[in-house]
Amino acid sequence: MKQKDVKAVVVLSGGQDSAICLALAVKKHGAAHVAAITFRYGQRHALETKFARGLARHFGIARHNVVSLGFYRQLTTNALLDPAQKIARRKGSACPTTVVEGRNAFFLLAAAVWAKSLGATEVYTGVSEADYSGYPDCRAAFIRSQQRTIRLALEWPVRVVTPFLHKTKAQEWALADKLGIFELVRDRTLTCYNGVPGAGCGACPACKLRNAGLAAYLSTRKR
Numbered sequence: 724m725k726q727k728d729v730k731a732v733v734v735l736s737g738g739q740d741s742a743i744c745l746a747l748a749v750k751k752h753g754a755a756h757v758a759a760i761t762f763r764y765g766q767r768h769a770l771e772t773k774f775a776r777g778l779a780r781h782f783g784i785a786r787h788n789v790v791s792l793g794f795y796r797q798l799t800t801n802a803l804l805d806p807a808q809k810i811a812r813r814k815g816s817a818c819p820t821t822v823v824e825g826r827n828a829f830f831l832l833a834a835a836v837w838a839k840s841l842g843a844t845e846v847y848t849g850v851s852e853a854d855y856s857g858y859p860d861c862r863a864a865f866i867r868s869q870q871r872t873i874r875l876a877l878e879w880p881v882r883v884v885t886p887f888l889h890k891t892k893a894q895e896w897a898l899a900d901k902l903g904i905f906e907l908v909r910d911r912t913l914t915c916y917n918g919v920p921g922a923g924c925g926a927c928p929a930c931k932l933r934n935a936g937l938a939a940y941l942s943t944r945k946r
C-alpha cells in the first residue's frame with residue numbers, strides 16, 4: 724500500500740468510544756484507507772493494547788501503530804498511572820483522580836504527526852463533552868484549540884474528527900447497534916479502569932458511565 728492511500732488515523736484505546744470511531748472511519752473510507760494508533764503511557768493494565776490489536780484485526784485496517792509514551796510517569800501521577808491511588812470522583816469542580824493531565828493533547832499531536840507521514844488528513848478521537856467526566860481535554864474548546872495548534876505546528880490540514888463530542892453513552896450504544904457492531908463493542912472492548920473486559924468491574928466511574936448508557940439504550944431498544 725502506498726502511504727498516500729491512508730485517509731484517516733484513529734486514536735484506538737481498545738475501549739467503547741474508540742472502537743465505534745474505528746467503525747465509522749472504516750465505513751467512510753474503507754478498511755484499506757484507515758490506520759489506527761494506540762498509546763502505552765504507563766497505564767494500570769496492558770490489556771488495553773491487546774483489545775486495540777483485536778479491534779484492528781477485526782476491521783482489517785491498513786496499519787496499526789503501538790506507540791510508547793513512557794515518559795508520562797516522569798511528569799505527573801494519577802490513579803491510572805499509580806495503582807496505589809484510589810479511583811474516585813472528587814467533590815466540586817475538581818477533576819477525578821483518573822485524569823491524566825494533557826493526555827489528549829499528546830495523543831492528538833502524535834496521531835497527527837503520523838497521519839501527516841501517511842498523507843492522511845483526518846484524526847478520529849472518541850472524546851465526549853456530554854459524558855466527559857470532568858476531563859478538561861475532552862471539551863469542544865480544547866478540540867478546536869488543539870486542531871488549530873496542530874495545523875500551525877505541522878502546516879498540514881488535519882481535521883480532528885469527534886463523532887461523540889455531544890453524544891451520550893446511550894447514543895453511542897445506539898450508533899454501535901446501527902453499525903452492526905453492538906456485540907463487538909459489548910464483548911470485545913475494554914473500558915474499565917480496573918482492567919475488567921466487557922461490562923467491567925461495575926464499580927469504577929468508567930464502568931458506571933458505560934453500563935448506565937447501555938441500560939438507557941436497551942430500555943428504548945426493547946420497545
